[in-house]
Amino acid sequence: MTVLGLDVGRLVQLVRKEARQTFRDPRALRVIFMAPILQLVIFGYAVTTDVKDAAMIVYDRDHTTESRELVQALTAGGYFRVASLAAKAEDLADALDHGRAIVALEIPRGFQGDLAAGGRASVQLLIDGTTSNTATVAQAYASQIILRFGQQHSPLVAQTAGTGAQGHGGTGLPGVDLRVRAWYNPNLESRVYNVPGVVCNLMMLMALLLTTLAVVRERELGTLEQLMVSPLTPGELIVGKTLPVVGIALVDLALITTVATLWFAIPLRGTLATLGLTSLAYIVCGLGIGLLISTVSSTTQEAFMTMFMFFLPAMIFSGFFFPVENMPVFFQYLTLLDPVRYYVEAVRAIFLKGAGLAVLWPDVLVLTLMGGGILWFAARRFHKTTA
Amino acid sequence: MTARLSAGRLWAMARKEWLHIRRDSRSLAMAFAVPAAMVILFGYVITFDVRDIRMAVLDQSNTTQSRDLVDAFRSSGYFRVARQLTSDDQISPLLVRGTVRLVLVIPPDFARHLAAAEPAPVQALLDGGDANTASIAINYAQAIVTSYSATAVLKGVPLPVPIAVDSRVWYNEDLKSSSMIVPGLMAAIMMILSALLTSLTIAREWERGTMEQLAATPVHRLEVILGKLLPYLGIGAVDIVLVAVVGGVVFAVPFRGSPVLLMVTGMLFLVGAQGLGMFISASAKSQFLATQLAMIVTFLPAMLLSGLMFDISSMPKVLQVISLVVPARYFIAATRGIFLKGVGLEVLWGQALGMLVFALAGLGLAVHAFRKEIV
Numbered sequence: 001m002t003v004l005g006l007d008v009g010r011l012v013q014l015v016r017k018e019a020r021q022t023f024r025d026p027r028a029l030r031v032i033f034m035a036p037i038l039q040l041v042i043f044g045y046a047v048t049t050d051v052k053d054a055a056m057i058v059y060d061r062d063h064t065t066e067s068r069e070l071v072q073a074l075t076a077g078g079y080f081r082v083a084s085l086a087a088k089a090e091d092l093a094d095a096l097d098h099g100r101a102i103v104a105l106e107i108p109r110g111f112q113g114d115l116a117a118g119g120r121a122s123v124q125l126l127i128d129g130t131t132s133n134t135a136t137v138a139q140a141y142a143s144q145i146i147l148r149f150g151q152q153h154s155p156l157v158a159q160t161a162g163t164g165a166q167g168h169g170g171t172g173l174p175g176v177d178l179r180v181r182a183w184y185n186p187n188l189e190s191r192v193y194n195v196p197g198v199v200c201n202l203m204m205l206m207a208l209l210l211t212t213l214a215v216v217r218e219r220e221l222g223t224l225e226q227l228m229v230s231p232l233t234p235g236e237l238i239v240g241k242t243l244p245v246v247g248i249a250l251v252d253l254a255l256i257t258t259v260a261t262l263w264f265a266i267p268l269r270g271t272l273a274t275l276g277l278t279s280l281a282y283i284v285c286g287l288g289i290g291l292l293i294s295t296v297s298s299t300t301q302e303a304f305m306t307m308f309m310f311f312l313p314a315m316i317f318s319g320f321f322f323p324v325e326n327m328p329v330f331f332q333y334l335t336l337l338d339p340v341r342y343y344v345e346a347v348r349a350i351f352l353k354g355a356g357l358a359v360l361w362p363d364v365l366v367l368t369l370m371g372g373g374i375l376w377f378a379a380r381r382f383h384k385t386t387a
Numbered sequence: 388m389t390a391r392l393s394a395g396r397l398w399a400m401a402r403k404e405w406l407h408i409r410r411d412s413r414s415l416a417m418a419f420a421v422p423a424a425m426v427i428l429f430g431y432v433i434t435f436d437v438r439d440i441r442m443a444v445l446d447q448s449n450t451t452q453s454r455d456l457v458d459a460f461r462s463s464g465y466f467r468v469a470r471q472l473t474s475d476d477q478i479s480p481l482l483v484r485g486t487v488r489l490v491l492v493i494p495p496d497f498a499r500h501l502a503a504a505e506p507a508p509v510q511a512l513l514d515g516g517d518a519n520t521a522s523i524a525i526n527y528a529q530a531i532v533t534s535y536s537a538t539a540v541l542k543g544v545p546l547p548v549p550i551a552v553d554s555r556v557w558y559n560e561d562l563k564s565s566s567m568i569v570p571g572l573m574a575a576i577m578m579i580l581s582a583l584l585t586s587l588t589i590a591r592e593w594e595r596g597t598m599e600q601l602a603a604t605p606v607h608r609l610e611v612i613l614g615k616l617l618p619y620l621g622i623g624a625v626d627i628v629l630v631a632v633v634g635g636v637v638f639a640v641p642f643r644g645s646p647v648l649l650m651v652t653g654m655l656f657l658v659g660a661q662g663l664g665m666f667i668s669a670s671a672k673s674q675f676l677a678t679q680l681a682m683i684v685t686f687l688p689a690m691l692l693s694g695l696m697f698d699i700s701s702m703p704k705v706l707q708v709i710s711l712v713v714p715a716r717y718f719i720a721a722t723r724g725i726f727l728k729g730v731g732l733e734v735l736w737g738q739a740l741g742m743l744v745f746a747l748a749g750l751g752l753a754v755h756a757f758r759k760e761i762v
Binding site: 035038039042043045046047048050051052053054055096097098099102122123124125126127128129130131132133134135136137139140144147178179180181182183184185186188189190192193302305306308309312313316317321322323325326327328331345348349352353355359 | 413414416417421424425428429431432433437438439441482483484485508509510511512513514515516517518519520521522523525526528529532533553555556557558559560562563564566567579683687691692694696697698700701702703705706720723724727728730734
């Protein structure tokens, strides 16, 4: 029986051989199915851009109810915690130098008096800028909390405010009251955004690793030539080598999706069909690239290194860590060549926004075209290098 | 086996190793091109500066006041008004497709509330998917609205600002991401070098059976390990200079501390990482496992659990505890201290001691693994 010019009987034999070879080693089995889950759990927790419990050193020179309330207001939201209290001004610089605190707050003498008199009370905030992302967010949070504290405690504002209604997140003050609502991720947890990104990268890593090693191992052991002299056609060889990888990758996808939704409580708002279809196109891309790498590598080490050189930039350009739109324009164009980018975009939309093919068809189309193109090119090269 | 080490034999080992590296163009590229490329890539691409956030406006008020508010957003430089909407049902498709990140809804009675000196609610709908960008966008929006409120005179009395926050950022005054990333990258690069050694020199010697030849020579096992390390220490030193120069020239990352301290801690870290790598490659029998293990045990923690990109104190307690045994964590604290804070041993002695312990532990593991395999 033949389908698309491929002999099904021979294909089944090859797939069986591949499966047996892969599953023979229980340790390899563990790597294939356990490692992705383990990585998802660890990195799902590690990859966070939230600011929580940032260490703060406080130098309170006012020692009044108001100054203590201000410190309480800062720690109440869970963004900051008081790591230590300074006894003199030098302690602040010392704590920042040693990294014992990333925020230093100095409340000057007379703070309460200035506040009560309606004059301008002032506080000083020093921030360790070495981790710029945390510093940016911490600075914004702290300024906002202090500002709000001031509005609530200033008698002058209370006067002007009159009977302004409190609640609903509003300040109750005259003037424009901005009410913010974040869709898809109301608590603005970075995990909800990052875990689907981790899923994308693990899928790529698996597809690359399995395909490359399946081919390079045979070449290293010299058994690839044995396969070439068998009645298998090159097309059958490629399909037979990659089909098991597709199967394993889909099982991995199911596993990590389950962990992401059950363990991390990431909402899966889209349909499984959309996720599966998009992933299939993406896996084909990964296979093609893996096959391509295997044609330029004669040993496992070489393959591993080449894979690394591809994977690292692919990960950075995917927008997984950092939004593509914040990159310099030149790099934004470069990301258009990165299959991971389309998949990250699509997977996030499927998980968080419940997007369907009606919205995602451009991404899926690009992935399919890329996958087909790369696979075709890799297959051609494969012919030449093995012939 | 004599316990005495010979400088001649050590030198011969190192030379042999260098010849191996030089012959293989791919590993040379890995040793020099990848670090340079990583600095440039990470330096440019990793940015937390959020600018030109695409927004849409649904202005149901359509008054001078509401247009002024929109202008305040536009002229802030943080937002770009991409769409003017006319009805509610246009909002959802824009956010789903990611065409805009923020939709500002100004209700019909906005100007009336403002004139009556009442709270005038305005709604901001955000794509919260990317929590980081979203929270930065919220802060910008709040700041714009607050300053708009302050200038909009209410009954002749401007809204007072009761507390002035004098906020200053130290060490990295402009909050540039590249200043944060470039020093930290040293750790990632040292880890790549050690992965290279692991996969290239040790595994290959085993595979080709030349390790037994080595064992048959009078060379001491410490000589083998040190000899294999030396060329990589040389490459590591060049890489450290390379990263510092590229960082300084291309990204203007300041270098405020002592180059000697940087070099010493870097070398110690490299020795530790390579020892760990040798240990892994000797204990995992198959190459597939060795590469996977090296990724899981060394490289990924160095990237993700070290504070290179993600703040450790925001992680769950369990991971914070795990990160205590990630050597890259201490090395990154040291490089940031040296580059940005300009502090020396008086502050960084703990980190330097940590690197020393790591180096000794790495060497010990490597020697142990080597003996185990030969017998």
